[in-house]
Amino acid sequence: MAFSLNLPKLSIMGQGAVADSIEELAQQSIKRPLIVTDNNLLELGVLDSLFAALESKSIEYYVFNQVTPNPTANLVRTGYQAYLDNNCDCFIAVGGGSPVDCAKAIRIMSANPGDICDYNGIGKVVNAGGYFIAINTTAGTAAEMTSNSVITDEENKVKMVIIDAKQIPDIAVNDPGLMIGLPANITASTGMDSLTHAIESYVTPGAHTLTEPTALEAIKLIAKWLPVAVKDGADIEARDKLACAQFLAGMSFNSAGLGLVHAMAHQPGATHNLPHGVCNAILLPIVCEFNAAVSPERFRAIAEAMGANTSKLNDVEAANLSVKKIRDLSELVGIPGGLAELGIVEDDIGGWIDKAMSDPCLGGNPRQPSPKDITELFKRAM
């Protein structure tokens, strides 16, 4: 099968990007956008430049500000009702992965029959839905430019991964000025999420000549700039580089795929409502050790991208060094040392194994694990 590179129609990067995206919106035949966000961002004034841009074009809007981390199917249904009740016909998401994923799911419901849970899996969406701008405020999930949304089915305690290129927003917006207020711990966890995207998409058999350079460049930028942004959130250059890095990682994983880190991280995320980036960061070096056995030369390139000199090392030593570099970065930016620190106990692991084995991200992993392997890896992550 030929390779497809899926991207938004337009991506706008840098300060002033929000106003530019509304210039584009004003040229569409739209009536009223549903703005999907969380109340925290609203109260912090992160949406003020968006409101000013909409008002300057006399575009009326309705704000749905109920999004919480790890959005649920019920939240999506509530958002869809708000879309109907307020006669909306298009979408603006503002936030990190949670508001953007929630908006993607509401948009699916607005244009397709049935319930959001009917769209869990790959390629089930028939109609894309109304015009869609996604304004990113973290760096990040890259949700503003990807085909995926992750919604928690609270009844079955599972994270649904909806994968369909029809979910890609029409415009992806990254304005580093919106990211300067992000607290250090969220900067760290979202940055480690994007590092995981870059690494998983670089080592997957789905990697392509078009995605390998973007993955490596993302790794390089994150290793250099994440500690800077965690130390000084107002460093606009660091915010800009990380916004670009997470976008590059998104370009890579959106077409190449992810792997076992995400397949595993979705499980504690769903049962214990834990931050996605923290779960990934804890699992990443452990899964890299597991994967390095089948593609050590890939991990040599990762070590090099993270600033290591591997010229005097054999493949195994270079791969080990990449794992050390990941652990060092994680520690430097303040990621917890293990799942036990997040309130997980070993008895929790048993319920996750079948779900990890059937997670759609697993297929992208370079080494196929057994249920016993996954159990062992979770134990190591404690």
Ligand SMILES: [Fe+2]
């Ligand atoms: Fe992720």
